[in-house]
Amino acid sequence: MATGKSPVEAATEGLQRHFGHEALRPFQVQAIEAWSQGQDAIVTLSTGAGKSVCFQLPPLIDGRCTLVISPLVSLMQDQVRTLRQRQIPAALFGSGAHDARLSDLAGMYRVAYMCPEFAMSRISELAQLRESICLLAIDEAHCISSWGHEFRPQYKQLGQLRQVLGKPPTMAITATCTAAVREDIRRCLQLINPTEVLGPTNRPNLQLLIRRRTTLEDDLKDTFGLNASRDGIDNTSISSTSSSIVYVPTKARSEEVANWLQSHGVKAAAYHAGLSMQARQERHTAFMLDELQVIVATVAFGMGIDKPSIRRVIHYGGVRSIEHYVQQCGRAGRDGEDAECIAFVRPQDFQETRAHILQDFSRNPDEEYCKRLLALHGELVAFLSDSSQCRRVRLLQHFGDLPGSVPHGQPPRGECILVDGKPCCQWCDVCLLGACKLQQQEGDFTRECQVFLRCVDACGGMTGSTLPCALAAGQNIDRLRAKKLHLHKTFGSGDFRPLAWWKAFVPHLLQAGLLQERPSLLASGRSYAALCLTAAGKAVLQKVSSFKLCPVPHDLAGAGTADALSKVSKAQVEVRSTGLPAKIEASLSAVDCQMQELYRRLSHVRQQWMRRLNIMGEAIISNPILRSLAKIRPASVLAAQHYVPGLPSLMNKDISDLLQALVEEVNKACKEFALPQNVNTQAQKRAGEDLVSPMKKRSEVNPQKPSCRAEEGLLLNIVLTNRGRLSDRLLSLAGLDCTVLVMPLEDSLPPSQTVPFASTLQCNESECPTVEARSDEWLALLEM
Structure with missing residues (x-):
């Protein structure tokens, strides 16, 4: 761990160096603090929010290794490749890995990935490496829980792995996790008072x-x-x-x-x-x-x-x-x-999916697990069928979140915000259609509910939904006659509603918990879902409680989801080639359009570079970075590294070459369009500073050697990350010779080439006050 720095400060340095971000997000701070205090954590964050950083930074602080368990080999391969591009030693062990040996885990790698099957098959070997592991990370942790949607039995055994590793701080990470699943994860892994890190579930983009x-x-x-x-x-x-x-x-x-x-x-x-x-x-x-x-x-x-x-x-x-x-x-x-x-979607799709779930039950008759899968699918059907309120509402509610609120002004697009008491995001089909702003009417369906529950009860809780629906609607079908249900007093008791209405009504009763589906097997071995009443359903049947829905779902009000969706105007949801709505695109200035064209050109340069080298570089030079390059338009690689947010200070040669090609394209486009360069820098890394002011001409620079460890580390970092652009004067200051210029970028300096000066000089400041000035002097000595 870095001397004199807190774990969060050290993690922030690693974040800036390897990931190019200036600061950790609050939930990342919470997760890293839990690890640094030896605590377990359950981290639930939406996809793309930065979950991986929570377990990739600790080994950079500690010096040992994070062991990551994931079920997805292709995803692990991508993440290992990206970490290596970020100059973080990483490896995949097991399936799909041909060059990583488990004996190399200690000391050679900072992040080690493996699937649960491989980990459990090598549990005795891993036990011998327990002192080399600073963190156990369980990715896609919802797979542990039989309450989850993707239960994998192999994940249940990971509690045993944690035990043989000596119960290291354990981080369970997932993007989709309800309270019940979190509790199951805690129990299965035997986590001790885990910190629960809960980020926002909404993805506003x-x-x-x-x-x-x-x-x-x-x-x-x-x-x-x-x-x-x-x-x-x-x-x-x-x-x-x-x-x-x-x-x-x-x-x-x-x-x-x-x-x-x-x-x-x-x-x-x-x-x-x-x-x-x-x-x-x-x-x-x-x-x-x-x-x-x-x-x-x-x-x-x-x-x-x-x-x-x-x-x-x-x-x-x-x-x-x-x-x-x-x-x-x-x-x-x-x-x-x-x-x-x-x-x-269409109604037949729901039936197909239920059939697949029941087929799985016939192969593996775990009744409780199948009941949960059917209930989860019922919630999805309710979500897809409800076109009367903002799409994000049910998603938030499912994961225990609530819509936000703004005191005044236009709510942010993509955020589910209460506007005049009604949730609205302005970024889903319902909100774009304006349905979320309509006055929501409450519907009392107690009568219909009691009719249908009596029909389910008449069927004995041993049939699917077809017979109760036919019984309520008074459909004299053969299956009813075979059971003599056409003679039952409930036959036709709901004939004031058509058969299609009753079929649409069933998912709402399931969602409300008045009915439940129980997987059952016929004598032939064929599986089906039997409808039966719950305790809450019996209370409604006995007139102890009522059943109301607000807003009234479209499929119960006479307009099905499909009909409502067909009315959505394409103009309302159209997104032009700029990525902006048509009305906004029309108001773009000439400079804005030129910036957008430059952004597209930069994307093309990156695309051609990836194809030529067969290298995936999007994770390092991402679209937001390309957009910043098009906005700032740096005139040199040095200016890009200094002012473009998101660029890591450590890059391998391939990524450095890509950045050089992107800057060349910027210069070419600026000349073609007569665009100014090095602009909008005040909002970037050094607020209020002119871009070129610190980059003095070499003749004006009188550089000094480092005078403390903070300055020494800075100069060494400049040397290691700018090979190919090192001047003789800079090498002389660092006490190095020209062999540095030809060393592979992923290598560290050999002992004979370590910086010889300032080895005993201490800097007690958490941030050396002279580092900023030294940085400007030394960066100015780089070859352009």
Whole structure:
């Protein structure tokens, strides 16, 4: 741990050096403080919020290793690659890893990834390395809990791993976690009074749209601009050529949709468990390098990708739960830029998904687990079917969050805020249509509720929803006659509502907890979901309580979700090529348009660089960094490093070369458009300073040698991160020779080349007061 610095101060230095961010977010501070005090933590943060930093920074402070358990090999591969680009030693052990030996974990790596199966198979070897591990991180921790949506039995054994490692500080990390799941995680891992780090669940940069699924032609033609010319993949905004993932429920549909897109000129490919490992890896890489625009995937691909600039996620067919929906939508806009999430659904999709859940039950008859999955799916159906209120409301409520409020003024777009008592985000189909602002009417459905509950009771709690619906509506079908239910007093008791209405009513009763579904098996082995009353349902049946809904759902008011969605005007949700709504785009100045064009050019430079070197560099030089480059327009690499937020001070040669190419493109565009450079710097790293003022001409600089350890560390960092641009004068100050110029960037200085001066000079200040001046002097000696 750094001398004289708190863990948070040391972590902030590591964040600036390796990740390019100026300060930790509050929840990251909370997680790192818990670790530094030897406490366990359960970290629940939305995708893209910075969860990984919580467990990647501690080993940089401690000097030992974080052991990360994750179920997703492809995601671990991406994260290891990115960490190495950030100059953090990392490795993947086990499946998919060919060069990492477990014996190298001690001392060689700061972050070590492995899947739970590998970890449990090598538990005795890991036990011998316990002193080398400073933190155990369980990623996708919801997989531990049978209350969760993606329970994996192997995760249940990780409590044993924690024990043999000597109970190191343990961090359980997830993006989708309810209170019940958090409690199950704590119990299964035997965490001791864990700190609960709860960040906001909302992703304000994601536009949420629900549409009725019809045909591929009608649904996807406009989304992917099939009638327009295709100039390549562009992820600078939401457009028809943006990188997209289309989620489908089956392998067959994956192939069907991918083939259809290919036949219409879209660079698309299927991705599912039926493909060979090599084929999946090739398609994964092609998508990451912008050689494929669209991946049509089953969930097998969903959680295993770490591409920040995905601008669109589409659900085409059934989704199992709200957690699945949020996790999969979380693949979009991880760079913080705008992205859209479109769900194309129809009632048959819900039936298909329930059938898949029940098929799993017939193979593995765990009644309690299947009941929870059916309940989770019921909540998703209620979410997708409700087009009367802001889409974000149910998502927030599901994860125990509430809409915010603003005292006055326009609420921020994408934030679910109470406006005149009604939640509104202005960034979903309901709010864009204006339905969230309509006066919400309460509906009393006590009579209908009692009618239907009596029908369920008459069926003995042993049938699905088909018979009670037919019984209420008075449908004289064969299955009713076979059970003589057509003679029951409840037959036709709800004939004041049509059969379709009763079918739409069932999910609301399930959501309200008045009914529950119990997985059951027929003699033939076929599974089905039997409807039965809960205690709350019996109370309504006995007229102890009433049943009201506010607002009245569209599917119960006579207008189904699909009908309401069909009224959404495309002009209301249209996003132009600039990534801005049409009205705003029209008001852009000429300079703004030129900046947007420069942003696109910079994205193209990065894209070509990635393809040429077969390197994925988006995680380091992200879209927000490209946007800042287009705004500030630095005239040199030095100016970019000094003023562009998000650029790490440590870069390997490939990333440094990319930054050089981007600055050259900036200079070229500024000359073409006659744009000023080195602008808008007051809001950047050194507020109020002119960009060129600290960069004095060399003839004006009288540099001095370091006089304390703080200055020594700064000079050494400048030397290590700017090889290829080191002048003789700078090398002389550092006491180094020209061999530094040809050393690989990932190497550290050998003992013969350590900085020889100031080794005994101490600086008691937490921030040396002379470092800033020395920095300007030494940076001015770099070769431009």
